[in-house]
Amino acid sequence: MASYVTTKHSPLFPILMIVILLITLFPIYWIVVTSLKTPVENILPVPTLYPHKFTLDNYQKVLLGGSLRNLFNSIFVTAVSTLLSLAIGFLAAYALVRHKFPLKFNVVFLVWIIIVKMLPPVVLAVPLYEMFSKMHLINNLWGLVVVFQVYTLPYCIWMLFGFLKTLPLEYEEAADIDGASRLQIVRLVVFPLVQTGVVATAIFSIIVAWDEFLFSMLFIRSPELQTLPLAIVGYIGEFETLWGQLMAISVLAIIPIIIFVRFVYREMASAYSLGLK
Amino acid sequence: MKSIGKTRGKTLFFWSILLPALIVMLWLTVYPMITVFLTSFQNYNYISGRRRWIGLGNYRNILTDQVFLTSFKNTIVYCFSTTFLEVFLGTALALVFYGNFRGKSIFTILLILPMMLSTMVVSSVWKTLFHYDIGLLNTILSQIGLSRVGWLIDPKMALWSLVLVDVWQWTPFAFIVMQAGLSSIPQEVFEASVVDGATYRQRLFRITLPILRDQILLLCLLRTIDTFKIFSKVFALTGGGPGNATETTSFFVYREAFQYFNLGRSSAASMITLVAVVLMSIFYLRKMLNPREA
Numbered sequence: 001m002a003s004y005v006t007t008k009h010s011p012l013f014p015i016l017m018i019v020i021l022l023i024t025l026f027p028i029y030w031i032v033v034t035s036l037k038t039p040v041e042n043i044l045p046v047p048t049l050y051p052h053k054f055t056l057d058n059y060q061k062v063l064l065g066g067s068l069r070n071l072f073n074s075i076f077v078t079a080v081s082t083l084l085s086l087a088i089g090f091l092a093a094y095a096l097v098r099h100k101f102p103l104k105f106n107v108v109f110l111v112w113i114i115i116v117k118m119l120p121p122v123v124l125a126v127p128l129y130e131m132f133s134k135m136h137l138i139n140n141l142w143g144l145v146v147v148f149q150v151y152t153l154p155y156c157i158w159m160l161f162g163f164l165k166t167l168p169l170e171y172e173e174a175a176d177i178d179g180a181s182r183l184q185i186v187r188l189v190v191f192p193l194v195q196t197g198v199v200a201t202a203i204f205s206i207i208v209a210w211d212e213f214l215f216s217m218l219f220i221r222s223p224e225l226q227t228l229p230l231a232i233v234g235y236i237g238e239f240e241t242l243w244g245q246l247m248a249i250s251v252l253a254i255i256p257i258i259i260f261v262r263f264v265y266r267e268m269a270s271a272y273s274l275g276l277k
Numbered sequence: 278m279k280s281i282g283k284t285r286g287k288t289l290f291f292w293s294i295l296l297p298a299l300i301v302m303l304w305l306t307v308y309p310m311i312t313v314f315l316t317s318f319q320n321y322n323y324i325s326g327r328r329r330w331i332g333l334g335n336y337r338n339i340l341t342d343q344v345f346l347t348s349f350k351n352t353i354v355y356c357f358s359t360t361f362l363e364v365f366l367g368t369a370l371a372l373v374f375y376g377n378f379r380g381k382s383i384f385t386i387l388l389i390l391p392m393m394l395s396t397m398v399v400s401s402v403w404k405t406l407f408h409y410d411i412g413l414l415n416t417i418l419s420q421i422g423l424s425r426v427g428w429l430i431d432p433k434m435a436l437w438s439l440v441l442v443d444v445w446q447w448t449p450f451a452f453i454v455m456q457a458g459l460s461s462i463p464q465e466v467f468e469a470s471v472v473d474g475a476t477y478r479q480r481l482f483r484i485t486l487p488i489l490r491d492q493i494l495l496l497c498l499l500r501t502i503d504t505f506k507i508f509s510k511v512f513a514l515t516g517g518g519p520g521n522a523t524e525t526t527s528f529f530v531y532r533e534a535f536q537y538f539n540l541g542r543s544s545a546a547s548m549i550t551l552v553a554v555v556l557m558s559i560f561y562l563r564k565m566l567n568p569r570e571a
Binding site: 013016017020021023024025027028030031034042043044045046047087088089091092094095096098099101109112113114115116117118119120121122123124125126127128131146147149150153154157182183186207210211213214217218228229232233235236241243246247250253254257258260261262264265268269270271272273 | 456
């Protein structure tokens with residue numbers, strides 16, 4: 001009786017589960033098998049479901065073609081921009097939770113954060129491009145680190161604000177009575193208490209930064225500074241797409257991010273439970 | 278204890294830790310938005326750097342431009358149909374897969390994989406699957422005796438192919454959000470209704486869905502916000518084509534600015550987008566800032 005629906009006991013239940021998994025996972029399977037096929041096998045009029053002639057050539061070509069460089073660029077930009085956002089976002093979120101700024105500034109700031117989160121980033125592209133050109137931040141990985149703040153900072157402030165809001169005031173008051181300075185309180189009391197929240201924020205920010213395409217495309221010219229999404233598009237852009245290599249570099253872009261999957265699962269399940277938003 | 282000096286020190290402290298984020302936001306978002314706002318009333322030649330005020334000229338120009346109107350329509354169609362399909366399918370799946378069953382966590386983890394992939398990775402694999410001659414989808418269609426579909430090259434089909442990709446990638450997200458909502462409803466609620474003799478339909482429409490109303494709205498908003506921005510998928514899969522069949526507002530703004538250098542028009546289109554976003558977000562903002570009210 002505890003069960004809400006009865007479909008679970010019907011033989012259709014496992015079948016439905018398998019069908020859903022097939023639909024979900026097939027394209028991912030296809031990325032992997034395509035990357036392991038020879039160029040000839042990849043343009044057969046009737047595609048083969050698994051590599052009849054297994055090859056690692058695509059990986060070799062992609063790696064020799066400089067994709068390790070792209071991988072490094074992506075990791076660098078993602079890591080540094082996330083760290084930067086976490087640092088300044090954490091401080092800002094704490095200030096917004098614990099201090100009432102005049103003129104309803106807290107609300108104004110948060111509303112602006114949400115609007116930026118919702119805004120298509122291309123809207124900001126022209127003025128940012130002009131500004132960054134003057135500051136020699138175009139075609140520069142540090143320029144990307146800075147411009148990624150448009151995505152990651154609102155994200156981090158918003159998420160950390162949510163975590164910090166749930167924190168009871170007592171710990172900080174106790175530390176204050178014990179004579180800790182404000183900075184010590186933030187560093188030694190508040191930060192450890194929301195550590196899991198910070199990790200969660202970091203991972204979601206990493207996923208956002210890893211995916212970024214628009215500003216990377218507009219701001220980066222030299223092939224050796226390209227991030228992975230740019231390199232991937234480079235493989236599509238040719239007159240004749242080399243499907244095997246395209247999929248090999250895609251695999252390269254998947255691996256570093258997919259290690260977080262268990263974590264994302266746990267976070268999402270708890271973040272979206274009713275009443276816990 | 279609380280001297281004036283201490284209060285002032287406190288205020289100073291909070292301002293100083295807010296300052297870095299404030300500066301970054303002013304520099305990277307507020308200032309550019311003001312520039313875009315001003316440029317939208319100007320005829321701005323990027324090459325010569327000359328700006329000339331033309332009042333509402335750009336807006337008049339854009340709002341009568343068939344390409345812009347098409348791109349706006351496409352964005353709305355894309356945004357609402359993906360959101361509807363994802364929320365509908367996600368809710369249905371969450372209802373079917375309610376409760377505990379063998380392999381639940383591994384099942385859910387596998388479902389998360391698509392949404393963790395970069396848009397560019399997703400676009401490339403669908404580009405192979407959609408390929409007219411050698412793509413798997415058309416091969417299957419022709420082998421079961423149906424005619425091939427121009428997934429990305431048929432103007433009537435292309436936008437729906439983009440919808441399909443988004444639905445594939447993000448329905449699992451809707452599923453997980455709804456599952457989380459559903460599992461936080463106490464079992465007793467359902468048990469009581471069963472005792473009272475409610476049928477499955479009654480339970481669904483009178484109890485479960487009303488309880489989940491806010492969850493469904495939140496989910497709709499999250500997906501609308503995200504799909505409204507669509508740019509990379511269009512860039513990689515169709516380039517806005519065939520014709521203007523998959524041109525979206527983001528793509529329009531991008532093209533006007535970085536291909537035709539019509540910065541005035543591009544800015545006007547940006548402002549229209551901003552207004553649309555703010556209108557869409559009013560409800561969201563109210564909800565997010567006043568959780569009590571819910």
